[in-house]
Amino acid sequence: MRLVIAQMKHETNTFSPVPTPLARFARAAAQPLEGAAVRDAFKGTGTAIGAFIDLADQAGAEAVYPVAGNAAPSAPVDSAAFEAMAGRIVDAVARGCDAVLLDLHGAMVTRAHDDGEGELLTRIRRIAPEVPIGVALDMHTNLFPAMGQLATVIAGYQTYPHVDMYETGARAARPIFSLLNKKTKPTMRFGHRPMLPHVMRQSSLDSPNREIQARAKAMERQGAGKEHARVLAASFFVGFPHADIPYAGSSAVVVTDGDAAKAQALCDELLGMAWDAREQFVYRVEPLEQSLARAKGMGAGSLRPVVLLDHYDNCASGGTMDTMAVLGGILDAGLEEAAAFAICDPQAVEQMKRAGVGARVTLPLGGKMDMPALGLKGRPREVTGNVRRICSGLYRNEGPMARGELADMGPAAVLDTGKVEIAVISRHVEPHDIAAFRALGIEPEKKRYLMLKSRVHWRAGLGPIARAVIECAGEGVCTSDYSTLKFRRVRRPIFPLDPA
Numbered sequence: 408m409r410l411v412i413a414q415m416k417h418e419t420n421t422f423s424p425v426p427t428p429l430a431r432f433a434r435a436a437a438q439p440l441e442g443a444a445v446r447d448a449f450k451g452t453g454t455a456i457g458a459f460i461d462l463a464d465q466a467g468a469e470a471v472y473p474v475a476g477n478a479a480p481s482a483p484v485d486s487a488a489f490e491a492m493a494g495r496i497v498d499a500v501a502r503g504c505d506a507v508l509l510d511l512h513g514a515m516v517t518r519a520h521d522d523g524e525g526e527l528l529t530r531i532r533r534i535a536p537e538v539p540i541g542v543a544l545d546m547h548t549n550l551f552p553a554m555g556q557l558a559t560v561i562a563g564y565q566t567y568p569h570v571d572m573y574e575t576g577a578r579a580a581r582p583i584f585s586l587l588n589k590k591t592k593p594t595m596r597f598g599h600r601p602m603l604p605h606v607m608r609q610s611s612l613d614s615p616n617r618e619i620q621a622r623a624k625a626m627e628r629q630g631a632g633k634e635h636a637r638v639l640a641a642s643f644f645v646g647f648p649h650a651d652i653p654y655a656g657s658s659a660v661v662v663t664d665g666d667a668a669k670a671q672a673l674c675d676e677l678l679g680m681a682w683d684a685r686e687q688f689v690y691r692v693e694p695l696e697q698s699l700a701r702a703k704g705m706g707a708g709s710l711r712p713v714v715l716l717d718h719y720d721n722c723a724s725g726g727t728m729d730t731m732a733v734l735g736g737i738l739d740a741g742l743e744e745a746a747a748f749a750i751c752d753p754q755a756v757e758q759m760k761r762a763g764v765g766a767r768v769t770l771p772l773g774g775k776m777d778m779p780a781l782g783l784k785g786r787p788r789e790v791t792g793n794v795r796r797i798c799s800g801l802y803r804n805e806g807p808m809a810r811g812e813l814a815d816m817g818p819a820a821v822l823d824t825g826k827v828e829i830a831v832i833s834r835h836v837e838p839h840d841i842a843a844f845r846a847l848g849i850e851p852e853k854k855r856y857l858m859l860k861s862r863v864h865w866r867a868g869l870g871p872i873a874r875a876v877i878e879c880a881g882e883g884v885c886t887s888d889y890s891t892l893k894f895r896r897v898r899r900p901i902f903p904l905d906p907a
């Protein structure tokens with residue numbers, strides 16, 4: 408048995424000014440991994456491709472790894488980057504295989520294609536119309552029809568924060584192995600509802616997504632072990648709203664063993680649950696001044712930190728990670744015993760490296776990128792502090808999210824104002840793992856306040872140490888205020904842009 412196993416992941420924010428060249432898909436290298444290096448990097452990690460590798464080993468299959476690339480969310484993918492990665496995958500399939508296992512995101516837009524994943528599958532199908540294709544997708548998939556029509560099996564994350572990447576890989580791959588062994592006949596149906604849930608209301612730790620995902624999991628248990636109409640995979644995708652493309656928004660996919668009507672009925676049930684709960688997916692924004700005033704009243708006597716969530720500028724949703732509105736507010740309010748992760752500003756890191764550890768520096772921090780989609784210019788803020796630490800920026804996630812995977816924040820430094828320790832980094836990483844702080848010599852659990860540029864994923868690794876969270880509406884391209892985003896191409900009507 409010969410398998411093609413590949414990863415090509417990007418969540419595209421069409422409002423983001425952050426470019427997406429091929430190098431963004433790599434860690435600690437200029438190019439994404441290929442060949443045996445993929446296996447070495449992902450074997451034993453809590454990722455979908457990690458599960459593919461394990462299952463291929465267990466089946467005694469021969470596997471080839473044309474590419475593994477995973478870029479932090481940003482603007483549409485450069486055509487050259489897409490062609491390089493898709494080309495390697497298609498070439499590997501063209502050399503002949505029994506099945507293809509793909510670890511994709513599901514919300515990739517390229518400079519040439521609204522549906523990056525659908526374009527990849529179209530090219531594979533052109534040369535291998537019958538080959539079974541199993542696809543693991545992120546819960547933030549914006550599902551175009553091509554994906555649902557061309558894949559054999561689709562399974563999406565059932566958790567947000569995404570702590571079930573490995574299990575999702577297994578859910579996508581197992582039906583493919585059963586099909587190859589002629590034990591199942593995966594039959595897939597998909598559908599949509601015209602809704603753009605706010606990301607801040609999408610966590611599977613909260614209603615209504617908690618109940619929807621629980622129902623999807625229950626569907627997969629139902630009929631397990633019986634001969635007929637087993638549910639092989641059930642997925643509800645909240646969708647990624649910061650993408651002005653026709654199929655942005657919520658969708659569902661259900662795969663049964665040979666029963667199309669059942670797959671359709673269960674798919675409709677998941678979509679119905681989401682549509683009925685659409686008002687609960689709407690996030691209400693609190694003005695920043697009000698949030699910071701509340702924060703000031705909460706700091707005293709705390710044993711564990713209060714998280715100040717700079718959620719408009721989350722690099723894992725396409726944020727520049729260099730807006731200074733929330734950090735500036737924290738400095739102005741005089742909050743003490745605080746740490747901030749992070750401001751992405753390679754120039755500032757260089758300046759601190761030149762000054763050296765222990766030096767006192769004054770520099771224009773952040774605000775290096777304009778945000779034309781919002782009509783905003785980047786606004787640096789002058790900050791004075793001591794250079795506390797300088798490091799390479801490589802660390803390994805402790806989990807539970809993407810456990811064991813290498814993370815790369817690029818050359819990094821800590822700027823200590825005396826009240827706030829500010830992590831300044833050179834590559835985008837979202838703080839969802841405690842190792843991000845520890846790599847910089849910061850012990851987050853000992854702080855009164857933690858400013859995090861994140862929305863939901865911080866809860867994976869840092870939720871357990873937080874005493875409370877205050878959501879701070881700063882500045883950035885993952886704003887929860889849809890009225891500031893100009894949607895022109897998303898299909899209309901769609902809730903809540905158009906009241907139902």
Ligand SMILES: [Zn+2]
Binds near residue numbers: 545546547569
């Ligand atoms: Zn996601």
